[in-house]
Amino acid sequence: MLNTETLGSGPDLVFLHGLFGAGDNWKSIARSLSDHYRIHLIDLPNHGRSAWVNDPSYPAIANIVEHWIDQQDITSYRLLGHSMGGKIAMQMALNAHAQRIEKLIVVDIAPKFYPPHHQDIFKALNTIDLNLYQDRQSVEAQLAPWVEDQGIRQFLLKSLYKKDGVLNWRFNYPILEQHYDEIAQAPTMNEPFRQPTLFIKGMNSQYISAEDQPQINALFPYAQAKLIEGAGHWPHAEKPNVFLKIIEKFLN
Template sequence: MKLYHRELGHGKPLIILHGLFGSSDNWMSIARELESDYKIYLVDQRNHGQSANNEEFSYTAMADDLNEFINEHGIEKPYILGHSMGGKTAMKFAITHADMWKKLIVVDIAPKAYPVRHDTILEGLKSIDVTNLKSRGDADRQLANYVSDLGTRQFLLKNLSRKSDGGFEWKINLPVIDKNIEAMGEGIEDRLAIEREVLFIRGEKSDYIQDKDNILIVQLFPNSEVKTVKNAGHWVHAEQPEVLIGMVREFLGSPKH
């Protein structure tokens, strides 16, 4: 599948993959801080952002999309950074295409299976009558019945797009995401040990990566480490961007060529 993406910067290639309900735009401010050292590819994964919709929605499919993207653009041994769902896509790709990447950064997700966490969010998004929606404010008021946190609602409502003939539509493929939400919690079943360097970054206030997950992480990625960002939850890049950027720079170095 051909994926929409944004390019910026110069240097060694760095591909960034967003999380569930996100898009490439979510990582633009981080990319701006890194573009002096890296050629950055911000990618919209399938059923998100400006990439195409598809009934198949799995980590195998998204890893295949990433493989196709790398080949299409002639990218040699990129660094790959993935957050949440994007982190699992990156891990799946790293294991199934072990010779096609240089270093991997996984932000606030472990290779384990997770129970469905977003059922309330999905119910809230489905409750919004997009066809008759008059304003984003109306959408926010409807979503507030399900999601109390304003920041989370603002993040989710970035997926609303104004149509050229008036009204709104979803950028995300909400029906397919809803149908396949359990698949987004699946663990990485592969057990091929990868010796290349992998950095896991977790938020101190997040429970996505727990200490007990280190056993599984090391099984899959023997040459890995886990670092914790203080005063950050799951959205590490939004809550502590400078700390995250520092960790990325330290791990990757600052290659110009």
């Protein structure tokens, strides 16, 4: 059900990507850590090359990822999640079966509900008829009126592929849109996660605010936070060297 890539050797470190992404988004960071860790890059359900499912709620996806970890006979691991993947990682850590997670890294997301803010992307995906186009450049031109940020357009286009001569998206955007309210929700809690936790925020990002601190402290009593200057919602892509130093120090 899950498409994954494993590289390196050492203690297990699992990566969970964000909405519209794929495990491959984290390849360069994973390579940099692979001398010291066995990295697992997971395509979450409805993304990348993993299976499409009808229930993208955080408890459901967390169960799928935990089942995969069981199948690998991984008895303890470190867990990193970005954005939507960060919420899934928090869901896993707040489960009653979180004892195997030794350390948790949450990248630029808080354990809270977020108002809808991907409507323009969904409008674009619903509007563009991929049968009419043959290459990424043509599709990007169609995305541009809806998605002004070129970086976000390039990010989306990483999930465009050709099958039998026809372009397709790897992410299951109809289900993601239909269940967007569930993706916007906070993770649910069984009990606080009492292991070392690191929240990383891009200083230019609005996803984590000072008002989130009490909730973070309640759910993750051993949490610390790091700010990355000059970075937004993708600090690992915008400031990779700074990001790497921060997580290496925390993991060690």
